[in-house]
Amino acid sequence: MDLFKADLVTVAQSPLSHWLEVLAAQLSHWQQHQLHGEWAHWHSCVRQLPQLPAQHVSLADTVSVSSDNPSRSDQQRIEGLLKQLMPWRKGPFSLHGVRIDTEWRSDFKWRRVAPHIGDLSGQQVMDIGCGSGYHLWRMLEAGAEQVWGIDPGQLFVAQFLAVRHFMPTDRAARVHVFPLGVDDLPPLASLDTVFSMGVLYHRRSPIDFLQQLHGLLKPGGRLVLETLVVEGDQHTVLVPGQSYGKMRNVWFIPSTAALLHWLERCRFKQARVVDESVTQRDEQRRTEWMQGQSLADFLDPSDPSKTIEGYPAPRRAVIIAEA
Secondary structure: OHHHHHHHHHHHOOOOHHHHHHHHHHHHHHHHHOOOOOHHHHHHHHHOOOOOOOOEEEEOOOEEEEOOOOOHHHHHHHHHHHHOOOOOOEEOEEEOOEEEOOOEEHHHHHHHHHHHOOOOOOOEEEEEOOOOOHHHHHHHHOOOOEEEEEOOOHHHHHHHHHHHHHOOHHHHOOEEEEOOOHHHOOOOOOEEEEEEEOOHHHOOOHHHHHHHHHHHEEEEEEEEEEEEEEOOOOOOEEOOOOOEOOEOOOOOEEEHHHHHHHHHHOOOEEEEEEEEEEOOOOOEOOEOOEOOOOHHHHEEOOEEEEEOOOOEOOEEEEEEEEO
């Protein structure tokens, strides 16, 4: 529990204080029974990171923290430790001169989302499936009072803790990640904005998932949903075979018209599509920090408008709706 002690204190002092009825026990159980076999190593890497002053902080396209004159030995130590937390998928980050060029240029996605969400000042915000937490820092930059992230991927949690290690206290105290999935959340009914970006198509029951998201929001709260879509009418939904773009955990990819209908059935109001675009290779690619296969390997080499399986290439949409 010591790992999340400060975060739990913040929960207790927030409009989400009723979350503690289940959260503390879940985290205790996680630390006692659900740790990944590599967790001790990953957490050790985080603990070994040097303590350096955060004299310059930018929560812009590259989330960066730096001091005036970091030593080369400190930079080498940081790079060596952070490379033990590979692969890094969401970013980019720059930590005391060490640039983490992640697989995804997550700033591209944020540029598509940000013009439509406005000012988050004073809000309690949650990101479902937050990964390493890149977008959490962008939400903080947009003014959120507290930013909550959940992701069951324990490597992602370690990556988040590594970035937060370097953040100044005033910012670090407002951004939190817990090793949980959406099924672990009670219906909090108290969040101002919930982001779900790149999760819907991984859920076996998308309608249940949308209802779970609705239950997290307070009345009048807002959902920002970013997901894979296909072209088509209200009745068009792609259900892939064994894989989609070599991903074996893709279940349903609706058209935007079908998705808007789903949201209406789940009691969301004023749902609208604010962006739709085909994913390009400069947004998702292999890098020094993620050396496995990436988008170029998932597309048909003779026809990049299709996946390797023959489905339409990844097209992503951003939808905003109110509870």
